[in-house]
Amino acid sequence: MFDIVNAMRIHILALNGAFDTGMAAVLDAFAMANTLAEMTGITSPHFETKMVGLRRTVTTAQGLSIAVSSAARSETPDAVVMPAISYIKPEPLLQALAGGEEREAGAVLRKWSERGALTATACVGTFVLAEAGLLDGEEATTNWWLAPLFRQRYPRVRLDETRIVVESNAMVTAGAALSHLDLALSLIRHASPELARITAKYLVADARSSQAAYTIPDHLVHADPLVQKFELWARLRLAEGFSLDQAATSLATSKRTLARRMQRVLGKSPLAYFQDLRIEHAVHLLKTSQASVDQIAAEVGYAEGVTLRALLRRRLGQGVREIRRNL
Numbered sequence: 001m002f003d004i005v006n007a008m009r010i011h012i013l014a015l016n017g018a019f020d021t022g023m024a025a026v027l028d029a030f031a032m033a034n035t036l037a038e039m040t041g042i043t044s045p046h047f048e049t050k051m052v053g054l055r056r057t058v059t060t061a062q063g064l065s066i067a068v069s070s071a072a073r074s075e076t077p078d079a080v081v082m083p084a085i086s087y088i089k090p091e092p093l094l095q096a097l098a099g100g101e102e103r104e105a106g107a108v109l110r111k112w113s114e115r116g117a118l119t120a121t122a123c124v125g126t127f128v129l130a131e132a133g134l135l136d137g138e139e140a141t142t143n144w145w146l147a148p149l150f151r152q153r154y155p156r157v158r159l160d161e162t163r164i165v166v167e168s169n170a171m172v173t174a175g176a177a178l179s180h181l182d183l184a185l186s187l188i189r190h191a192s193p194e195l196a197r198i199t200a201k202y203l204v205a206d207a208r209s210s211q212a213a214y215t216i217p218d219h220l221v222h223a224d225p226l227v228q229k230f231e232l233w234a235r236l237r238l239a240e241g242f243s244l245d246q247a248a249t250s251l252a253t254s255k256r257t258l259a260r261r262m263q264r265v266l267g268k269s270p271l272a273y274f275q276d277l278r279i280e281h282a283v284h285l286l287k288t289s290q291a292s293v294d295q296i297a298a299e300v301g302y303a304e305g306v307t308l309r310a311l312l313r314r315r316l317g318q319g320v321r322e323i324r325r326n327l
Helices: 020-042 089-099 103-115 125-131 142-155 180-191 193-202 216-222 225-235 242-251 257-264 270-288 293-299 306-314 319-326
Strands: 007-013 046-054 058-059 066-067 079-082 118-122 165-168 173-176
Touching: 007 020, 007 103, 020 046, 020 180, 020 193, 046 058, 046 066, 079 103, 079 125, 079 180, 089 103, 089 125, 103 118, 103 125, 118 180, 125 142, 125 173, 125 225, 142 216, 142 257, 165 180, 173 180, 180 193, 180 293, 225 242, 225 257, 225 270, 242 257, 242 270, 257 270, 270 293, 270 306, 293 306
Parallel strands: 007 046, 007 079, 079 118, 118 173
Antiparallel strands: 058 066, 165 173
């Protein structure tokens, strides 16, 4: 993705309202990597981070004032990381995207990208990249609760909000909030997998590949009344076999309309979402009951416990033992 050189210039593009924890996590990860490379003798470029912004100072979401260098006057870096802006609701996010710093930031990122810079961001930051057209035709991820809005607003982006980090050509996107650390570790990993592994251990950062375990499906389905009705219908039938014909008839709609609305809001078919609900309920039972895996599998519609075990591992990156151990 980028050349291994003696030093890697990384700009941290901070906007007003930047998510404090995300920005700090990125800076701390690169600083820790530099220290550990010196301690261990691992071959890796030195990560030279520079805070840049669109104004002379940046005020973070928690009110901290940070002096920054001018992004407009800075040379093109090897990589730029833009921490998320602290919006968790659609309305203020859309207002921000309509003008102001977010639009300016998109222009700066587009200029640097055209000159060969690796571009990375997490959480709501992915909206800024998508608004600037930088993610058109690319794979990407974002925070799980705004995925329906992202999918509707940017249909040319191949969104997979279940993943923690997605690398697509010269773009790297990460999921919600604390995925900023996963984002930084992914950049370190390209320079030195061994250094990234040790840095993660010093930061006590678990290897994570999926956001699925953190998603609250109820929050997503409220974006569309038909999808919400389908969710209620499906939850009452998890132990039964799935029938798209029956679902459409029960909801007084066509199969095509139901499938189209599910794809638009959740990015998946009715059957795929039905299976997600089965996994969600199975995890709930594993955490709150003493039932055996075979008993739980039967309750959510799987003939054998081995099937449930395999699905948990594939969907969540966790097995039954890990889930019950982490209660």
